[in-house]
Amino acid sequence: MAFIAALGILMAGICPAVLCSSEGTLGSHTAIHQDTQKQLDSPTLTSINTDFAFNLYKKLSLKLPHKNIVFSPIGIAMSLVSLSLGAKGKTLEEILEGLKFNVTETPEGDIHQGFGNLLQRISQPGDQVQISTGNTLFVEKHLQILTEFKEKARALYQTEVFTVDFQQPREARKLINDYVSNQTQGKIKELVSNLDANTSMLLENVVLFRGKWNMTFDPLKTFVKKFEVDRKKNVMVPMMKIEDMTTHYFRDEEMECTVVEMNYKGNNKAMFILPDQGKIKQVEASLHPGVLTKWRKLLRPRTVNMFYLPKFSLSKSYRLENILPELGIKELFSTQADLSGITGAKDVRVSQMIHNTMLDMLELGTKAYATTRNIDNFLSAKIRPIILNLNMPFLFWIISPFSDFINFMGRVANPAQD
Structure with missing residues (x-):
């Protein structure tokens, strides 16, 4: 199984002055507090991430019902x-x-320290699971980036900085897309479809996850x-399909859905949520961090006698400047944006x-097993077999072994479409 996510942030210059401004320093509010009294612990960061x-x-489900x-x-x-790291004032x-x-409760430095520690933990190489993340900042070749921002972005978020000539948008687009294609082994060929000469920076993020099931599906049994x-x-x-799979399972009568968890080698987990017929909107509306906590506590090892899961591939691209303002992140995309901690000038905003x-x-x-058994051979008439058939729209997320951090999530409404 492979998951690859790429994110591109295009920052457009509002006036030509931004291309020659190099004054200013990163504000002291971004200092990393190594010795603060209240550290951002993993459970707190997990709850925030889940929220x-x-x-x-x-927001996505309402726009794409x-x-x-x-x-x-x-x-x-x-x-x-x-x-x-480079934002100030209301933008930050x-x-x-x-x-x-x-x-008001968590110092900004602790936020960066917590995310930096998390990134280091999830990026540790392993034999069974590969999780890699990386940021790349493409900067207009005439633009001066503040050294302090560059150093902290590299130290905390492994952000690499390259210069490009955005005044030649066609060539810049090809350079960026070729770079992303190389990072994702050719999976994502065109992250950026258009650029204009006003673009001054592009921040690109790639998350790659590859994992092997702990209990695998037999390709010969796919039908x-x-x-x-x-x-x-x-x-x-x-x-x-898998027969006689021992895994963590829970039936939530209150939310009218069934939850099953499958393990990857290396302890990452996939959680599948199958709402009852016609109940998917109800389940989606009820999602909050406490639900995940409840399910994780109530999941119990059970033998699922038959588990059916569609084989599918999805490829999705979202313009988040149209979605994040609904979560309160507005100024970043407006002419009032203050990203002066990056360049020393305020005349830069995120355009895409x-x-x-x-x-x-x-x-x-x-392959997990050489042979399989027919459930009728060992089930008594009084025992009802557990058959989980994901043949209706369902939800899923991929959870890190580090404090149940959600790496990927989504909905499969129609596995025949991408």
Whole structure:
């Protein structure tokens, strides 16, 4: 299974003066507090991330009520919080509050320290799971970037800086898209479809996740099966299946949905939420951090006698400058934006924020069992088998082993579409 997310933030110069301004320094409010009394612990950061992820998901689901959705909350959050290193005033306040931080209780330095530590932890190489994140800042070749911003962005968020000539938009677009294509092994070929000569900076973020199931699907058992898009429409899709799978399972009668968790080698987890027929909007509206906490506590090891999961690929791109203002992040995209901590000048705003995610749900990994059993051979007449059939719209998210951080989440409304 592979998940790749890419996010591009285009920062447009409002006046030519920005191209030659180099005055100013990064404000003292961005200092990293190594010795603060109240550190941002992992559970707190997880709850904040979950709150942001669910709120963004709800906005996307309302705008795209019958469409597939997939995005990386951690990728978007990392891009915004790295950008906040150079933000000041109301622009900074809106970014952090939009990410669900309480800026009166949590020092900004602790926020960066917490995210920096998280990034280092999730980026540790492993034999079974690969998670890599990275930011790249493409800067107009005549623009001066403040050294303090550049150093902190590199130290905390592994942000690399390259110069390009945005006055030649066609050549700049090709350079950026070739770079992203190389980073994503050719999966994302065109992150940026258009540029203009007013663009001064582009911040690009890529999140890559590759994992193998702990208990794999047998490709020889994948078959074509009906998926009920809604009460009036069915599509035929490749359906993977596993028999007699011991996993964590929970039936939430209150929210009228079923939750099942599958492990990857290396302890990352995939959580699938199957709402009852016609209840997906109800489940989506009820999502909040406490729901995830409840499910994680109530999930119990059970034998799922038959588990059906569609085999599918999704590719989604979102213009977040049209969505994030609904979460309170407005000034960043306006002429009032203050990103003077990046250049020393205020005449720069974010003109576009593009998030692109690729997802492949496949039967990857080694075969778990040489033979299988028919459930009728061992179930008594009094025991009702657990059969989980994801043949209707469902939700999913990929959770890091570090404090249940959500790396990817989405909705599969129709696996026959991308």
